[in-house]
Amino acid sequence: MDKIELRNITKAYAKNPPVIENLNLKISEGSSTVLLGPSGCGKSTILRMIAGLEKETAGELLIDGKNVSGVEPGDRHVAMVFQNYALYPTMNVKENIEFGLKNLRIPKAEREKRIQEIAKMVGLGEYLSRKPQQLSGGQRQRVALARAIVKKPAVFLMDEPLSNLDAKLRNQIRTDLIELYRKLNATFVYVTHDQVEAMSMGTDIVLLEKGEIRQIGSPPEIYGKPENVFTARFIGSPSMNILSAEELKRADLPVPPKAKYVGFRPEKASIGGREKAPRENEVALQGTILAREMLGDQILYKVQSPFGVFHVKSFDLQMLEYGTNSVLIKNSDLFYFDEEENRMVC
Amino acid sequence: METNYALNGRVRTSAAVSKKSGAGKAGAKLLPYTMVAPSIAVFCVFILYPIGYMIYLSFFHWNLIGPKTFIGLENYLDLLHDADFWQVMGNSFLYMFLMVSFSLMIPLLLAFTLKQDTRLNKFLQGVLFTPYIVSLVSISYVWMWMMDSDYGLINYLLHLFGMSPVGWLSDPSVALPSLIFVSVWKGIGYNTIIFISSMETIPQYLYEAANLDHAKKHTVFFRITLPMISPTIFFLTLMNIISAFKVFETVNLMTQGGPMNSTNTLVYDIYQYGFQFYKIGYASAMGVVLMGIIGICTVLYFRALSRRIHYR
Known part of the structure; x- marks a missing residue:
C-alpha cells in the first residue's frame, strides 16, 4: 500500500522557474525510502512538502490516500528530524522530548512512561535535565531522534540527519538508525546526498537530479542496473x-x-x-x-x-x-x- | 679570542632583546588604560564627583548662596516624616510599574504580529517609531493641547460622541495615567523595533519544529519566542525601570507635579526642592534615595532573573 503519494507535484518559489515540475512518486508503507541526489536537486523540498512546511505550487500530495493540502504539519502524523536537529535551546532534553506530547494533550503519566522508554532506547537517561548546548553533536542527534520517536508517528521524515556528525559517529548512528527502522515498523523517508548512506539505509532509493527522478529502485538495482549515465556515475565510489x-x-x-x-x-x-x-x-x-x-x-x-x-x-x-x-x-x-x-x- | 667575542656579542644582544621586550610589555600593559583614560576622566568629573558631592551635601543645610551648615542625618529624618515625599515615592513606583508593564507588553504583542516582512508591516513599524525621534518637549506640548479639558481634541471628540469631558491633566486621579500614556506612546516604537530585531534572530527551523510538534500559536509565543528573546526583555525592562524613575520633562511641562501633587515624581521633586525652594541639602538627600532605589532595583533584578535568561 502507498503511504505517501505525490501526484504531478510542482514547486516554484515566487516567480522563479519551478525547482520541481510534475513529479510523481509513490512511497510504500513500511519502506525506508531514500531521496538521494546532489545539492539543489529538490530532495529536501520534497521532504518539506510532505511535512507540510512548504506548500506545493500545483499537484496533489496524499498521505494514507487522503489529500493533505491545507492540513497543518502537526496534524499529518509525521515526525521530522532536521539536519541541524532544531532542538529548542531554552528547554532541557526532557522538555524537548515532551513538548510535542504536551501539545497533543497526552496525560502526564503516559508522557512520563514514554519519555523513560525513549530515553532508555536512545541512551539519554542521564542527560534528561541537560540543555541542548551542553550536549555533544551525537547526543543532540539522539535527542532529535527521541523527540520524533516519542510521538509514535506513522512516518519519519529525516533531512540529512547525519551530515553534521563526524565520520566515525556518522557510521555508528547510521547503524543505529537501521536498527531503529527495523524496530519501529514505520515508514521512513530519508534525504541525503551521500550514496553510501542511501545504499545502507534504503529499501528504495529515489535518485533525483534537478527536480526530476532519474531512477527508483532497490539498492542492488540502482547499483547493478543503472538506467542512465547520471545514476551510473552517482552511485559507487x-x-x-x-x-x-x-x-x-x-x-x-x-x-x-x-x-x-x-x-x-x-x-x-x-x-x-x-x-x-x-x-x-x-x-x-x-x-x-x-x-x-x-x-x-x-x-x-x-x-x-x-x-x-x-x-x-x-x-x-x-x-x-x-x-x-x-x-x-x-x-x-x-x-x-x-x-x-x-x-x-x- | 674570537669565540669569546662571539659569545659576548650573543650575550649582549640577548640582554638587549629581553630589556626591550620588557619595556614593550609594560607599554602594552599601559596602552589599554591610556586608551580609556579620556572616558574615565569624563566619568570621574561628571559622574563620580557629582555623586560624591551630592552625598556630601545631603548632610548639610544649604540654600546655594549662604554658608553650608552640617546637620547630620536631619535631611533624611525629615524625609521619613514628610507625607508629601511618601506620596511622591508612591507616584514614582506606580509610574514605574505601569509604564514598564505597558511599554513592554504592548510592543511585545506588536512585534509578534508585525515581525513578518511585508510592506504594510514595514510601514506600520515606521509609523510606530516616529514618536521616538520627536523631542519629548514637543510631544509634551502636543499632548498637553490634546488633553486640555476645555480646548483639547480628545474632549472635543468625546463631546461629539455625547460623552462627558475628562480632566485628563487636571483630575488628580487621571493625570498620572495620562502622563504614563504619553511616555508609553513615545517609547512603543523603539521597544517594538528592538523586539522585532531580536525575534528575527530566532532561527526559522525552531518554528518549523514547533509546528510539527503540534504547537498552537500561543504555545509558540510563550514557549519558543518569549524564552528566545529573554535577554532583550531583560535589557529593556531594566532600561525602562531606570528611565521611569528618572521621568522629568513630561511632568515639568504638562502638570508641574499637580494637580494636588498627584503627578509629582522623584526627579521633579528633587528639581523643585533644589532649584525652586533652594533646599539643596534636602534635594541631595532625595537624590541619594533615588540612586539607592535604582541601584537596589537593578541588583535585585539581576539576581532574580539573570539565571533564567537564555543567552545564545
Whole structure:
C-alpha cells in the first residue's frame, strides 16, 4: 500500500522557474525510502512538502490516500528530524522530548512512561535535565531522534540527519538508525546526498537530479542496473568509468552501433601487467598508470588510456609499477548508453 | 679570542632583546588604560564627583548662596516624616510599574504580529517609531493641547460622541495615567523595533519544529519566542525601570507635579526642592534615595532573573 503519494507535484518559489515540475512518486508503507541526489536537486523540498512546511505550487500530495493540502504539519502524523536537529535551546532534553506530547494533550503519566522508554532506547537517561548546548553533536542527534520517536508517528521524515556528525559517529548512528527502522515498523523517508548512506539505509532509493527522478529502485538495482549515465556515475565510489563509444569502435572493440558511451565500474576491471591476454568474453584496454592510492584493503589506480582517463580498483595488494598495463573487463560488466545517456540493454 | 667575542656579542644582544621586550610589555600593559583614560576622566568629573558631592551635601543645610551648615542625618529624618515625599515615592513606583508593564507588553504583542516582512508591516513599524525621534518637549506640548479639558481634541471628540469631558491633566486621579500614556506612546516604537530585531534572530527551523510538534500559536509565543528573546526583555525592562524613575520633562511641562501633587515624581521633586525652594541639602538627600532605589532595583533584578535568561 502507498503511504505517501505525490501526484504531478510542482514547486516554484515566487516567480522563479519551478525547482520541481510534475513529479510523481509513490512511497510504500513500511519502506525506508531514500531521496538521494546532489545539492539543489529538490530532495529536501520534497521532504518539506510532505511535512507540510512548504506548500506545493500545483499537484496533489496524499498521505494514507487522503489529500493533505491545507492540513497543518502537526496534524499529518509525521515526525521530522532536521539536519541541524532544531532542538529548542531554552528547554532541557526532557522538555524537548515532551513538548510535542504536551501539545497533543497526552496525560502526564503516559508522557512520563514514554519519555523513560525513549530515553532508555536512545541512551539519554542521564542527560534528561541537560540543555541542548551542553550536549555533544551525537547526543543532540539522539535527542532529535527521541523527540520524533516519542510521538509514535506513522512516518519519519529525516533531512540529512547525519551530515553534521563526524565520520566515525556518522557510521555508528547510521547503524543505529537501521536498527531503529527495523524496530519501529514505520515508514521512513530519508534525504541525503551521500550514496553510501542511501545504499545502507534504503529499501528504495529515489535518485533525483534537478527536480526530476532519474531512477527508483532497490539498492542492488540502482547499483547493478543503472538506467542512465547520471545514476551510473552517482552511485559507487569511485564512480563508474564512462568512455566514448566512438573511440572504442575505432580501436575495433565490439560496441553496439547505437551506443554513445561505454561504462564499467572500477571494481569490475582487473589490472595485472602485460602478460595477461583477454579471454573470449573479455575486452582489454591498454593504459598507463598515472597514480596509485593504497587504501589498505584495496589499491586505486588512475589509468590513462587512448580512450580517456579511468579508475581501476584492485584487491590485489601487490602494488603495480608505474608504466603501461592492460586492463581487462568482462563483456557482461560493460554498460552501454545511447545519445540521450539512457542505458541500452543488449 | 674570537669565540669569546662571539659569545659576548650573543650575550649582549640577548640582554638587549629581553630589556626591550620588557619595556614593550609594560607599554602594552599601559596602552589599554591610556586608551580609556579620556572616558574615565569624563566619568570621574561628571559622574563620580557629582555623586560624591551630592552625598556630601545631603548632610548639610544649604540654600546655594549662604554658608553650608552640617546637620547630620536631619535631611533624611525629615524625609521619613514628610507625607508629601511618601506620596511622591508612591507616584514614582506606580509610574514605574505601569509604564514598564505597558511599554513592554504592548510592543511585545506588536512585534509578534508585525515581525513578518511585508510592506504594510514595514510601514506600520515606521509609523510606530516616529514618536521616538520627536523631542519629548514637543510631544509634551502636543499632548498637553490634546488633553486640555476645555480646548483639547480628545474632549472635543468625546463631546461629539455625547460623552462627558475628562480632566485628563487636571483630575488628580487621571493625570498620572495620562502622563504614563504619553511616555508609553513615545517609547512603543523603539521597544517594538528592538523586539522585532531580536525575534528575527530566532532561527526559522525552531518554528518549523514547533509546528510539527503540534504547537498552537500561543504555545509558540510563550514557549519558543518569549524564552528566545529573554535577554532583550531583560535589557529593556531594566532600561525602562531606570528611565521611569528618572521621568522629568513630561511632568515639568504638562502638570508641574499637580494637580494636588498627584503627578509629582522623584526627579521633579528633587528639581523643585533644589532649584525652586533652594533646599539643596534636602534635594541631595532625595537624590541619594533615588540612586539607592535604582541601584537596589537593578541588583535585585539581576539576581532574580539573570539565571533564567537564555543567552545564545
